[in-house]
Structure formats: C-alpha cells, structure tokens
Amino acid sequence: MNKVVLITGASRGIGYALAKKMLSKGFYVIGASRNGKIEGFENDTFYSLKLDLSNTSSIEKAHDEIKEKFNHIDVLINNAGIGPDLDTPRPDLKSFRETFEINVTGTVFFTEPLIDLISENGKIVNVSSKMGALDICERTDSVAYRMSKSALNMFTKILANRLKNKIKVASIHPGWVKTTIAKDNIVNGRITTEESAKRIFNFVNTNFTSGVFWDVEAQTNLPW
16 A cells, blocks of 8 residues: 655655655655646646645645545654745845745644644654754845744744654755745755755654654754
8 A cells, every 4th residue: 555645845846856756756746736726747646735724714624635545554754844034144034924924833733733643653754944954044035934844843842852752753855955935945956856855755654752853954863
C-alpha cells in the first residue's frame, strides 16, 4: 500500500517539485494549494486539496475533507509559506500580519487537528529557513519572514517534545533555491527546486532524530 504524504504549497516551486518526486517514488500525494487546482498530476495517486492557510474556514473545510477521504497520513510536509518582506529593510504592518497568518498561525492550526491522523512512527517536516536561526543572524532585513521561521522552529521543538517516541518532527532549510519567493533567489539561488525536492525526499526517508533543524543543501545540522 502506498504511503500517504500531505504537502502544503504544492502548486509551484519546492512543493510542486516535491509532489512530483514523491509520486515517482510510490507515495500517494495529497497536494494542497490555495485554489485547489494543480496541473500535471492527473493520476490515481494524487489528490488535490483546496487550502488557504490565511482563512480559518478553508482550514476547517480541508480538515473535514481529509478526514472523510483518508484514514491516515504517514508524512505531513508543511511547505506553504510566503515572504513578502524578503530583502526589505523594515517591517510594515500589512505584510507582517500576512506572513505570520500563513507561516505560523495557519500552519499551526492546520497541523494540530491532523496529528491524530498521522500514523505511529509517522513524520512531520516543517519547511523553515536558516534565516530563522538566531545564532547565525547578522542582517537586519526581512523582519517578518525571519521571525516567522524562528516561530515555526519553536513549533517543531514543541511538537518533538510532545510526540516523543510516536511521531518524528523536524525543521528543514531547503537550501538557497531558485524560486520566485524573492527576486534574489532567481538570480543567485544555488540549487533548483528539483534538487531541493530530491534532498528533502532523501531526508524524509532517513531515520532522523526528532527535533532536528537540518540543512538539506549542506547536509548538516543548523543552530537554532
């Protein structure tokens, strides 16, 4: 029987590449996106889920749909995230609220009701960023994005403590990926979405230590 993986933010970028990789490796993929329409995965082992992490009603409807159609999930990958203030020097209230609404609040309250659906020895992987690491922060830009990833890392730690010996939980830095989340990424990104997805897939399929913050590009632990 295919293992079931739920990937948020699966309509483009890393999420799309990861869904494609997981499908090629025999997983049943639930791909969540804001409009519920993802092109290119017309097969029996892909299910498209409508999910807007900034909307409580959308989150609740997604929960109902998941629980109606699936009796378990083996892997939850919280990949969806935004960075409207990336590379900007100071925060503004609108983008700050939007960033936390999706990267933190939406992710937390989408995840929590699904925990009981995750198989014993299942996995939760939060796509974070080394920009959220306190010990290596030397810049002053991207305030909301950096803070949201630090908060996501704390959620990882809390879940790892709560779910010890039941479900493995990790934060990952996907690398400096050529995605449209920031203009700088397209020009200076070091790896493609496909390469990042490959490395994330390899990490997910290891017996990683729960509570780890892992850099899939450098293949090493990151400081918190």
